[in-house]
Amino acid sequence: MKTKQGHFLQLTTFDIKVIGLVLMVIDHFHQNFAPFGAPAWLDWFGRPVATLFFFTAVVGFAHTHSKKTYMLRLYISMVVMAILMNLTQQIIGFEQVQLINNIFRDLFIGTIFMAAIDQFEKVKGGHAGKHISLGVLLFLLPFLLSIIMMPLLASSGSISLAQKLIMQALLAINPAIMLAENGAMVLLIPIMYIFRNVRWAQLLSIVVVAAIYGFFGSTQWMMIFAIIPIALYNGTKGRGMKYFFYIFYPAHLIFLYALAAWLY
Template identity: 80%
Template sequence: MSEQITKNRFLSFSTFDIKVIGLVLMVIDHFHQTFTPLGAPGWLDWFGRPVATLFFFTTVVGFSYTHSKKAYMIRLYISMAVMAILMNLTQQIIGFEQVQLINNIFRDLFIGTIFMAGVDQSEKVKQGQKGKHIALGILLFLVPFLLSLIMMPLLGSAGSMSAGKSLFMQLLLALNPAILLAENGLMVLLIPVLYIFRNVRWAQLLSIAVVALIYGLMGMTQWMMIFAIIPIALYSGAKGRGMKYFFYIFYPAHIIILYAIAAWLY
């Protein structure tokens, strides 16, 4: 992504602005998710379709410019595990069986950083030790898929597990960055594509449009992710306000609050 900040533009967005847009749309989407048993209209779900793409984009920007990619990945991994545990505990404590909480965008974003780390290795080939970087890059790309293969037989036998084994399974699921468990599935592969084209905005927008077209041809409302190209096209390159940890806290907090209110009203 170009460091140059677009100036004198009638309308432009910083990284912070795009995150806020994503959060607002996400709240509407999760309101639909948790209040569906109370009659929330289905069209509210449409607002959430661009959300993952917006956060994919801001993660690409964050990973590109962070001072420590290792620390960035660790932060997302911890958030992924904590989020999974919180969602499981929330369901057990509140017991609102009409709504299942499988939300964990942090897992998608962490898997995306694994792929981006793989891209980094491929780009280091020119620096020497070609075999090492190619092998490590391929391995990083395979990790989320290999973990999925390991998880498949375990998931198949989850229903017959004892309480102790079931608890172990929940912990294993919380700690596992398998693409099989990703909230957005194979759509997570859009992250390394956006990263490869991080310095070519039109290619990023085209990539998003192609994925949206595929979903449209499949008859899925996820094609509405195409609307994410509007704020991304108007991205100025500026970071904007900080509040980094606000997003990490707000995501699980608002889901738990909406879930609890919906359960109480139901």
Template identity: 60%
Template sequence: MFLISDTLKKGLSTFDLKVLGIVLMLIDHVHQMFVPFGAPNWLDWFGRPVATLFFFVSVVGFTHTHSKKAYMLRLYISMVLMSLFTFLLSKIVGYEQVQLINNIFRDLFVGTLMMYAIDLFVEGKNTANLKKSFAGILLFILPALLSVFVLSALSNPLILQNPYGVLAITTLLPALLLAENSVMVLLIPLLYLARNNRKIQCLLIALVAAIYFFLGSTQWIMIFAIIPIMLYNGEKGKGMKYFFYVFYPAHIAILYLLSAFLYNR
């Protein structure tokens, strides 16, 4: 009770939101990896607010980073390495009962690309620089354009017969279609546009959750991300810059290998 009261007074830092997201994500991935053993579906519910929390944190991080280009480059490299990592892991282990499609880095990079596009457009508009404004628009719709390209490429028999061609496309391209959370990634630029108004940000999250609710998807549980987001105190908290970049692939590999080992005993 004291802990809850103290949290309400102090609020949650960026570090706290990341830790909360990691804990919920871990529970969600336990469900994913142990579905062949009959892991209950309600474990998946814990993971529904996770993407929203990380989307919000990415907006905060991108807004306050000293180098937005370095921030984007770090996410892009992580996206590529994660894609290669899961591909190689699944090929080596050969555990077909669990499909490794995990790559939150792609979602975050696509969202960051759109945030950068918004900045570019606004800068061009404020300086009457049409080239920058046009570049901003083009960059913003690039993930959608790449999605069209991916659909076209992956429907080509010649490319489908070449596993390395498919791997290159699904690894290197920040296409919205390939994002783990699909069109939900569009929530990132929306949260960025409303970055100076927490209530509007939470309203946007609630609206997206309502859409999922009426579609009959459990993703509506993302609405509970509003609680920690409203408690966010604007402070960075403890340093945790590279921990998530290591923890994310590590915990997926450990859970996947453990599940494969137990299944094949």
């Protein structure tokens, strides 16, 4: 596709995030208004969203001035998001819809994997044992936390109010991969990070994962359409608005949930 100036259409990181936001709102509209009969096909618009945000997280982590600050910002957002979703459901009480959304958890888990890859890549610089050990520990961390959470979740059926609050707090602060909104699909983040300088390999990895979902009959195969904006990415950041997504994401979910509850 060409612009009026004759140049092929190119997208910045900001443009890809905006595309993801638009598709996400449509998907979440379906999530909250399904009790009203919102058509199931609206859900299809959300299938490429996680992949788009995974890609922008890879770009952001690779180019940030401070990876520790980047990870801390995502972790705080993950915890705040979990608390907000829980409080929203407790206060409004719209039982027809469950708010399990927390893309920040997926992205933070992704940064843990990317930090592990960074450690493996530092092996050539010396201290191989240290970097390999730390890399393996970081990569296994989301899985180990999942194992720890299993007995706690299994015993959540008959617990007191105090225990329930502790459980909710543990869930909020825990970057376990079993708690990730998109599950094992989060592993696409470290794959794309490994190939962060090889665009065709990133696109191929998305196609392969989409094909796996398609093989098992899941509509998540539609994530394959994320390769279009990613293929058009021109390697630039674009407009700023760093914190817009961090605010818009929980805000629009709370608004849609409250609106649906009020109308219901």
